[in-house]
Amino acid sequence: MNEHVGLHQQSGSSYFLLYTAAVILIMALLGYWYANKWNKExxxxxxxxxxxxxxxxxxxxxxxxxxxxxxxxxxVIVHFAKDLGKEYDVDTLNLKAAIEVTEDKNYGAEHSDDPVSYEMKIPTSGTHSPHDLKFGFYSEKPANEMLVHNLEHGDIIIHYRPGADAQIIEQLKYFVNFREAGAGILAVPDENIPSGKEVVVTAWTKTMELAEYDETKIATFIYEYINEGPEKIPAQIRRGGGTM
Structure with a gap:
């Protein structure tokens, strides 16, 4: 990939600062040890x-x-201040990558507390739970009924294969920080990803399947479809999801 959204730069520079702090701390501890030793002598x-x-x-x-x-x-303070001060601006994801997106059938948006049998293995609409999920990275797959509710509010869901390599996991943890108004990003493991595909990215009635992980295509999809669900909730109400 020729274009990046700052993922590799983030991880490299952050780890370098922590390694540097650790080395300096070891030197300081050695200094205290020698000072104490000489004082006893x-x-x-x-x-x-x-x-x-x-x-x-x-x-x-x-x-x-x-x-x-x-x-x-x-x-250490610089390291954490750097991460805290980082802005996740959705406009920076406008990488204009060529993406192939399927326009899925709209199965409605009714609410129900009962389990739902979906027509699609990775549903992008339909009857769903009245409760949504918080934005973020998930190591265990939540119920489809709740994920569909998130899609209704314009969230983007990145479905990754269980056991994905560490670099992909790190990049997904970066993507889930982005917000647009009251909508956000979730990354979830999914056994239902079709054979021959590595990642599936969904929005309300939209599906993008990728044979290989491609951060520029994921970034472009997020930019195009975040906060485009049929029910938009203001950010001050959703507050990171999991509030409806």
């Missing part, structure tokens, strides 16, 4: 000049350790 058996020199050496090492500890803390 500074006994009355030493001459006055030796005691003064060892005391000065210990003081410098302890100051260096304090400095290294402070730097490691700052690096």
């Amino acid at each position: 500074n006994t009355s058996k030493l001459k006055k000049e030796q005691k003064a020199a060892l005391k000065q050496k210990t003081k410098k090492m302890r100051m260096a350790a304090h400095l290294l500890l402070s730097v490691s803390i700052i690096v």
